[in-house]
Amino acid sequence: MISATDISKRYGAVQALQGVSLDLRPGEVVALVGDNGAGKSTLVKVIAGAVSPDSGGLVIDDRPVHVGTPHDAQRLGISTVYQDLALCENLDVVANLFLGSERRRLSILSHIRMERSARDLLTSLDVRIRDIRVPVAMLSGGQRQSVAIARALIGEPRLVILDEPTAALGVEQTAQVLDLIRRLRERGLAVLLISHNLADVRAVSDRVVVLRLGRNAGEFRTADASQESIVAAITGAAA
């Protein structure tokens, strides 16, 4: 289990996070919701090592760990898919999947080994791309998002963080990506999903964690919670 405990972060006059805690378990999709400026992205950046908190920290399997840089987080098995896709459109799918962690022998790229693993990975995720050697520029938005998510799995992580993965997608492509998220859960990964779309959240998550003005403002089992109670927690109407 990966937990963020009692995280606080202040940006100048803005208290972005105030004593926020979050538990992430293997094989569970947790949706992080909240209004604009609630602190979702800040929390994600803390977990991903992109921002260091003023207090609080990460605990992995009951042991406190230090995450100072994104690299530390990756080493601990935390992989993040940012909102802007961070793919190289001029490179093909294989190259993008292995970008920065190319398989090579004597500094020569192992094209075949990488293409083979890329194909196996995409097949296991049921991502359908006709030719994985075409530049990413030629793929649809949903396919690109799928590649970006698949890319997060290359380092065999235990937690995958997705920041607004369906924000720019149409209905059908959103369904594709939600399916992909379910498959991550089936693989036994912990998934943290940030979304403004409650329909998506209800469709795919097991648990919903609500942030409001930088604090924990409620936690629901998705199956038991009504849309109204979640919305109330987001807006603070319940208080």
Place this chain on the structure above:
Amino acid sequence: MTNAATTVRKPYTPKEAVERLRHGDLGAWPVVGGLIAIAIVFGSLNEHFLSPENLTNLALQMAATGTISLGIIMVLLLGEIDLSAGSVSGLCAVVMAILSERMHWNPLLAILTALVAGALVGLLHGLMFTRIRMPSFVVTLAGLIGWQGLLLYLLGSGGIINLPFDGFVAKLSDTWLPSWLAWTVTAALVTVYAASGLIGRRLRIAADLPVTATWWPVAKVGGLAIVLAGSVLVMSADRGVPLLLVIFGGLVVVLDLVLRHTAFGRWMYAVGGNVEAARRAGIGVTRIRVLAFVLSSVLAAFGGILAASRLSAVNQGSGGSDILLMAIAAAVIGGTSLFGGRGRTYAALLGILVIQSITNGMYLLSVDSSVRYMVTAAVLALAVAIDSLARRGSTT
């Protein structure tokens, strides 16, 4: 060869083919078409244009500017520009000439030192670009002016250094491969190309990866054999294959292999395609950028030395005039994108071939250089238009 278990990459449907065209996946075909058009036009206007002697001259004329163009491609791939390549080529040629002629160094050592000087110049450009974050345009514009100044200073009042005709450097451009050697090299190249294709195909099939239909690699090997054999045949009918062409061709091939088959090359393309993505993937963007500028200047230096060899001299005009512009134009005409991340080293070869053919053909027709400039400009504009349209296609 047809194995039931083999997955064959299906040919593209017409719709997908159009899609690929719209995304600028034209490869080298527009340039090859242009070259054929040039050959037909000039060949019919002047019977001397396609003669072995003239084509061999053409091969000889390409090497120096082509090598500089290779360096330009290294920075264009990152979406940057190197305006200093001409001046650096002249400067390093002068360094080489001073060391070998005025100070009587061993010519090889002089060449090596000049290349190191080029590397230092590139390092300086790269550091100014990455550390001080000056735009590459400005850094290398300063270089264009400054290194030209240093060249004039080093040459001093003499203004010219002649290289002895029988010296090592001058000999570089007056060495011709004997016919048996040219044919051996050709056969070796075709064999290696075919063998590597065959092995790659076997490995792909063994890994259960899709392969193209059999006729495609066969056609590629055949095409290479025909082009190489044709070139050797033509040039052997004159003085033989010039060593200079072999050097330039070797650089093109080696750099292409490095760009496509090493992590360094992959990262060059990644940085050119999306810097932010490259950075997040843990790629040392700064190091790649500095290395690209170093490569650019070293190749410029080497091109300058080849030019000095052709001229058997260095003078105040070394690396000046339109060399830089032709080198950039060649890279772009050959299909290197100005927006970064797209292009191969063969662009230098094809692009310089186009430019030199036009220059050479117009010269044979005794057309004024004013017309030559305008025609070259039109070709360049066309190449950039194709690039821009391709880019628009890929972002919508």
